[in-house]
Amino acid sequence: MAYDENRKSWVAVDCLVLGYDIESKSINVLSFMRQVDPFAGQWSLIGEFINEEEDIDDAAKRVLEKYTGLNDVFLEQIRVYGNTNRDPAGRVISILYWSLIKLDDIHKDIVNKHGAQWFSVGDLPKMVLDHGEMIDFGRDYLLSKAKNTPLGFELLPQKFTLPQLLNLYEAIYGKALDDRNFRKKMLSTELLQRLDEKDKSSSKKGAFLYEFNQEKYHELMSKGYHLELV
Amino acid sequence: MAYDENRKSWVAVDCLVLGYDIESKSINVLSFMRQVDPFAGQWSLIGEFINEEEDIDDAAKRVLEKYTGLNDVFLEQIRVYGNTNRDPAGRVISILYWSLIKLDDIHKDIVNKHGAQWFSVGDLPKMVLDHGEMIDFGRDYLLSKAKNTPLGFELLPQKFTLPQLLNLYEAIYGKALDDRNFRKKMLSTELLQRLDEKDKSSSKKGAFLYEFNQEKYHELMSKGYHLELV
């Protein structure tokens, strides 16, 4: 081996799992109670050290599946944290991933098993180490990506209504949006497929359900189309 | 120490150093001839292992200064590479940073000392390991950031002309832009300060020199202004 054995560091992956609660119209973060010392008992993002024979993306997938039961969902590396003082127990480089999931998809028994819990981003407990910073970064990142990528749809169920989509974007942007202009712009992308079905849970009239057309999106992207939502 | 000593990995930083050559109108990558085995003698991005007592950003700064003589320039983390098979000599996690510099600022003797050399992105040699991938990622990243952040100005000298700025953006976008519309849009941001000086190196008439107003930019940003260039 050509490299110096004495210069190694611990490397972990942490996953910022975000979900959107349609009822409360709030973006939620999955947090679990840390089991290992130091700081056992504090709230933490889900995370673990990478294994020796494991790509970092696979490590993130492993962590996500272990704590949520989910695989094959949106999961992406977004940043690395590597200050020497970030963990007093040792020099740990943490690779932050984020995952956007549909709240209803989560396997509740698996989540419970690890003492995990959802918190609204507006009402978070104190997080261990620099995990609070990670959440802040993830929220900024969501804000900056939401306009030009269809990430929002990862957070809603397969079938959703335009008012639900509007509420989600209002939660992301943290401000009210004009519903008429929102509807116009969203529909102008022609990426939403309207179904012959209504959701009557929040009005007498009922709101049409839509599906996001993933194939059409990829088709447009491959032609160099620039998406602009909201 | 709470963590398992056997689960450590090597962690390196690699710096993608980009510069713009006004003469040839091409974006260049700084590359140096790798000294350590395996693959000593192949072209590589500048990079080294992080030190035990060193924040990752500081490691990147150290590498950049060692190979270019530059400090206090634009330098940002952009991605992590951590597949198990990326380096056959061991499990190395590489944190990719990128730096955008003004070509003329570079300390030529320091660069030469390490056998470093500029290559046009259009005419790169085969790079070691996954460094070619890193360069591709950096180019895409530049493309995606150039429109909404004033990164371009990092690549030009303090004083530059509008035609030079246009050529730079044409190099980034890889296509011709309408000079009249470009000029109008750039000036509409009011972030360019015209000087009472002309550069006559490329025309009889001469082109006015401009400076980018960094303070005004930060002031506008703090008010939530959305920059749109080009």
Add this chain to the structure above:
DNA sequence: CAAAATAAACGTTATTATTACGTTTATAAA
């Protein structure tokens, strides 16, 4: 059973931004 209430859906207009061009200007060289 008509009227009221309400969320959802649809529509219009003024303003602003973008695109795609044409024209004038300053200067050095012929």
Add this chain to the structure above:
DNA sequence: TTTATAAACGTAATAATAACGTTTATTTTG
């Protein structure tokens, strides 16, 4: 003095955005 040329300036048609008003479908209420 004319010519050549890059730089600078200008304009009109089209498209996108912002800021509003109106109608519709349905349930609940009097």
